[in-house]
Amino acid sequence: MAVTLDPKVPPGPIDEKWENHKFSVRLVNPNNKRRFDIIVVGTGLAGASAAATLGGLGYNVKAFTFHDSPRRAHSISAQGGINAAKNYHGDGDSVHRLFYDTVKGGDYRSREANVYRLAEVANNIIDQCTAQGVPFAREYGGLLDNRSFGGAQVSRTFYARGQTGQQLLLGAYQALAEQIGKGTCTLYNRTELVDIVNVDGRAAGIVVRDLLTGEIRSHSAHAVVLATGGYSNVFFLSTNAMACNVTAIWRAHRRGALFANPAYTQIHPTCIPSSDEFQSKLTLMSESLRNDGRIWVPERAGDDRSPDQIPESERDYFLERKYPAFGNLVPRDVASRNAKAMIDAGKGVGPLHNGVYLDFTSSIERLGEQTVRERYGNLFDMYARITGEDPYRVPMRIYPAPHYTMGGLWVDYNLETTVPGLYAIGEANFSDHGANRLGASALMQGLADGYFVLPYTIGDGLAPLLGTKPVDTGHEAFARAEQEARDRYAGYLAIGGTRSVDWFHRELGKIMWDHCGMERSRPGLEKAISEIPALYAEFKADLKVLGDDRSLNQSLERAGRVDDFFQLGLLMCEDALQREESCGGHFRVEHQTEEGEAQRDDDEFAFVGAWEHTGEMRSAVLHKEPLVFENVKLTQRSYK
Amino acid sequence: MTVTDPDPREATAARTDPGRTLDVTLKVWRQAGPDAEGHFATYEAPGISEDMSFLEMLDVVNERLADEGVEPISFDHDCREGICGTCSLMINGQAHGPERGTATCQLHMRTFSDGDTIVIEPFRATAFPIIKDLMVDRAAFDRIVEAGGYITVAAGSAPDANLIPVPKVVADAAMDAAACIACGACVAACPNSAANLFTAAKAAHLNLLPQGQSQRYQRTETMVDTMEDFFGSCTNHGECEAACPKEISIDFIATMNKDYLRAKLKNRRYLSRNG
Numbered sequence: 052m053a054v055t056l057d058p059k060v061p062p063g064p065i066d067e068k069w070e071n072h073k074f075s076v077r078l079v080n081p082n083n084k085r086r087f088d089i090i091v092v093g094t095g096l097a098g099a100s101a102a103a104t105l106g107g108l109g110y111n112v113k114a115f116t117f118h119d120s121p122r123r124a125h126s127i128s129a130q131g132g133i134n135a136a137k138n139y140h141g142d143g144d145s146v147h148r149l150f151y152d153t154v155k156g157g158d159y160r161s162r163e164a165n166v167y168r169l170a171e172v173a174n175n176i177i178d179q180c181t182a183q184g185v186p187f188a189r190e191y192g193g194l195l196d197n198r199s200f201g202g203a204q205v206s207r208t209f210y211a212r213g214q215t216g217q218q219l220l221l222g223a224y225q226a227l228a229e230q231i232g233k234g235t236c237t238l239y240n241r242t243e244l245v246d247i248v249n250v251d252g253r254a255a256g257i258v259v260r261d262l263l264t265g266e267i268r269s270h271s272a273h274a275v276v277l278a279t280g281g282y283s284n285v286f287f288l289s290t291n292a293m294a295c296n297v298t299a300i301w302r303a304h305r306r307g308a309l310f311a312n313p314a315y316t317q318i319h320p321t322c323i324p325s326s327d328e329f330q331s332k333l334t335l336m337s338e339s340l341r342n343d344g345r346i347w348v349p350e351r352a353g354d355d356r357s358p359d360q361i362p363e364s365e366r367d368y369f370l371e372r373k374y375p376a377f378g379n380l381v382p383r384d385v386a387s388r389n390a391k392a393m394i395d396a397g398k399g400v401g402p403l404h405n406g407v408y409l410d411f412t413s414s415i416e417r418l419g420e421q422t423v424r425e426r427y428g429n430l431f432d433m434y435a436r437i438t439g440e441d442p443y444r445v446p447m448r449i450y451p452a453p454h455y456t457m458g459g460l461w462v463d464y465n466l467e468t469t470v471p472g473l474y475a476i477g478e479a480n481f482s483d484h485g486a487n488r489l490g491a492s493a494l495m496q497g498l499a500d501g502y503f504v505l506p507y508t509i510g511d512g513l514a515p516l517l518g519t520k521p522v523d524t525g526h527e528a529f530a531r532a533e534q535e536a537r538d539r540y541a542g543y544l545a546i547g548g549t550r551s552v553d554w555f556h557r558e559l560g561k562i563m564w565d566h567c568g569m570e571r572s573r574p575g576l577e578k579a580i581s582e583i584p585a586l587y588a589e590f591k592a593d594l595k596v597l598g599d600d601r602s603l604n605q606s607l608e609r610a611g612r613v614d615d616f617f618q619l620g621l622l623m624c625e626d627a628l629q630r631e632e633s634c635g636g637h638f639r640v641e642h643q644t645e646e647g648e649a650q651r652d653d654d655e656f657a658f659v660g661a662w663e664h665t666g667e668m669r670s671a672v673l674h675k676e677p678l679v680f681e682n683v684k685l686t687q688r689s690y691k
Numbered sequence: 692m693t694v695t696d697p698d699p700r701e702a703t704a705a706r707t708d709p710g711r712t713l714d715v716t717l718k719v720w721r722q723a724g725p726d727a728e729g730h731f732a733t734y735e736a737p738g739i740s741e742d743m744s745f746l747e748m749l750d751v752v753n754e755r756l757a758d759e760g761v762e763p764i765s766f767d768h769d770c771r772e773g774i775c776g777t778c779s780l781m782i783n784g785q786a787h788g789p790e791r792g793t794a795t796c797q798l799h800m801r802t803f804s805d806g807d808t809i810v811i812e813p814f815r816a817t818a819f820p821i822i823k824d825l826m827v828d829r830a831a832f833d834r835i836v837e838a839g840g841y842i843t844v845a846a847g848s849a850p851d852a853n854l855i856p857v858p859k860v861v862a863d864a865a866m867d868a869a870a871c872i873a874c875g876a877c878v879a880a881c882p883n884s885a886a887n888l889f890t891a892a893k894a895a896h897l898n899l900l901p902q903g904q905s906q907r908y909q910r911t912e913t914m915v916d917t918m919e920d921f922f923g924s925c926t927n928h929g930e931c932e933a934a935c936p937k938e939i940s941i942d943f944i945a946t947m948n949k950d951y952l953r954a955k956l957k958n959r960r961y962l963s964r965n966g
């Protein structure tokens with residue numbers, strides 16, 4: 052396949068590109084919109100907002116979710132907030148500053164034009180969501196409140212208690228529900244995408260599995276939109292919900308869509324450490340805790356004394372020691388790596404020696420327990436519920452966990468993948484966060500894509516198709532893909548081995564965490580690249596799935612997802628290996644400054660690495676989209 | 692707390708050892724499909740760590756069952772952080788188990804004692820048909836929201852957000868109602884299988900806000916009418932509020948009833964005026 056990576060960035064000054072582009076794209080007139088069918092897969096922030104908006108415009112939308120209801124999507128778990136450059140507090144914020152902060156935060160590995168557009172439409176999101184009834188926090192005068200968040204020097208984060216993701220998702224879900232009620236959108240719940248079908252080089256539709264009956268069916272449309280989220284669950288333990296998976300975008304990748312920057316993953320420093328081997332997922336606590344908590348470990352390795360028995364002189368406040376200027380507020384990646392170094396040195400705390408302390412003692416002394424309770428009460432309660440310990444009395448234990456994936460399907464300025472007619476939005480694409488995402492930017496991007504970008508750009512791709520019908524699902528390409536899917540699921544059942552899906556997932560997760568997690572090295576990645584195919588062969592030979600494929604079977608669902616995680620895991624390691632630099636969440640031990648910070652190589656690696664699939668468990672082919680920075684100056688980060 | 696002078700209240704020292712383990716017996720509802728006959732199966736679950744969540748305990752039991760060639764127990768779950776509302780379960784006859792204000796996924800085994808027998812059933816209500824084992828279909832909730840649980844705003848048409856001031860107390864009350872996770876515990880706990888707390892929470896969230904006024908009465912009427920198509924009637928038992936993992940107040944039901952009455956009058960007047 053000949054691949055051309057044309058980002059289709061419009062010409063002109065950066066602050067005029069989007070305006071010009073909206074004027075130059077082809078339109079579908081309002082009466083013709085009902086002649087087009089659009090499939091939207093996933094109903095999180097990006098998918099629900101896109102489906103609702105497209106339905107509202109008059110398109111026929113088919114929305115798919117594997118949940119029982121669109122409102123369950125994992126966007127719901129986001130706590131902190133959503134950024135926008137409203138400058139409601141007059142502290143010098145602007146679209147340009149939000150753009151600048153986002154490019155810098157991404158360690159100069161994102162596409163300028165996309166990020167600028169994101170910063171531009173962010174203000175519309177706040178207006179839209181407020182009008183929908185999202186109960187954002189208010190000041191006593193009745194106007195919207197803001198708070199500050201990591202990586203920014205202005206207060207630009209809008210929030211709804213600690214449940215911002217929930218409230219924004221409910222806003223989008225309600226908008227989608229309205230369209231479903233009106234009949235412009237049709238919802239297919241408990242239905243999982245298992246393949247993408249292309250006909251004549253264009254996305255023609257999808258093959259899905261009905262999770263309740265096991266039935267494999269096809270749906271066709273003029274365009275297919277994937278809004279299926281990120282792939283942190285490749286690590287087994289992450290802060291993602293249990294069902295989050297890579298299958299939709301991986302199947303698209305297998306059908307020709309390039310996968311960009313798979314190695315860019317984000318590790319969040321303040322999660323509750325796992326308590327045993329059977330831990331199913333990790334719980335995130337807002338990083339705002341680092342504003343008032345002090346992070347430390349015992350100075351001596353293997354010191355098992357209770358923290359109150361360890362005198363001040365025998366504690367190591369390692370972030371304050373190493374980074375006197377930023378202290379406990381260094382960026383997520385720096386905090387995470389330093390915690391790992393302490394644990395690797397045998398200084399981990401807690402029953403499994405897998406955490407570091409986050410201690411509020413001095414804050415409670417300084418501010419009083421009441422103030423600390425007002426600031427963090429809900430987080431302290433959650434911590435107590437999970438660990439059985441009272442963080443007002445004993446220090447919290449925290450450890451970093453995989454949290455977000457910046458990589459995803461390569462898309463151009465129109466959010467279209469390298470397969471014409473196939474779009475990717477939200478966390479499923481790669482475009483806006485570069486090598487590291489700033490806090491409160493995920494919600495912003497999901498809703499920007501869904502409400503304000505895709506509904507414009509998709510028209511440009513649809514307009515030339517006026518008068519055509521979607522490919523009939525009786526087409527042999529659909530029949531073939533359906534049969535492959537049936538064979539795949541029947542195949543998992545037929546293996547009749549001895550190991551459960553979860554066992555394989557856990558083992559894969561260990562390899563990925565050890566070698567492609569917070570720190571990566573050439574020997575480690577090469578080891579992983581040899582171990583993953585071996586484990587995958589074992590998966591194909593020794594998997595045990597009980598039950599059948601003609602009714603609800605949760606183990607069978609997971610088998611399909613873990614299969615794809617194996618293939619993705621290998622690609623992540625290859626991507627991490629080729630990127631001989633450190634940037635954002637990608638830290639190669641070979642490439643660090645004398646102070647141990649990430650060292651970029653802008654001459655060699657200022658590109659998007661987009662991978663072309665060549666066959667199962669075979670080396671993929673790398674294509675490069677050069678990144679050009681005309682509006683920001685590249686600098687090296689320092690937090691000393 | 693200081694190092695030299697430990698706080699006397701600090702009875703629980705920080706944990707440095709693994710916690711205790713429990714041996715529990717589970718009585719679990721097994722049902723192969725929507726039309727199959729269900730029954731209780733008894734499973735011994737020895738050596739369960741008290742630090743496990745209730746669902747992690749079920750994960751362990753499922754791995755052990757699979758090892759013995761028994762098909763794992765199906766149950767709904769996803770975020771495991773108490774926010775997505777996917778998990779359910781009647782645990783010893785209580786929706787989401789014994790801990791107040793806690794969804795099943797946030798319930799931990801330290802709540803139970805060694806030797807306990809734990810009865811685990813699906814949420815039971817006519818409007819929530821059983822899919823398999825412990826999973827039920829709660830799609831009726833979506834039908835209620837589709838009937839009016841929204842504010843109509845085309846993307847791009849909204850005015851600047853600060854043009855609509857909302858008094859803080861109003862915004863906070865709307866947020867209290869909006870915290871609902873649509874898990875269905877209110878329905879499962881109600882002797883009548885009524886969905887009034889769920890419906891009232893959504894109606895109140897939108898009806899309290901200035902942005903929600905244009906559609907207030909139409910919304911209330913269509914949502915309540917749809918609710919009554921699926922669910923039983925409220926007779927003020929208050930079980931819903933007690934079972935709600937988000938502790939949503941039953942007061943919202945009174946607000947909804949008032950709005951419904953007004954809606955009936957207002958909508959009738961509106962219709963008569965418009966022939």
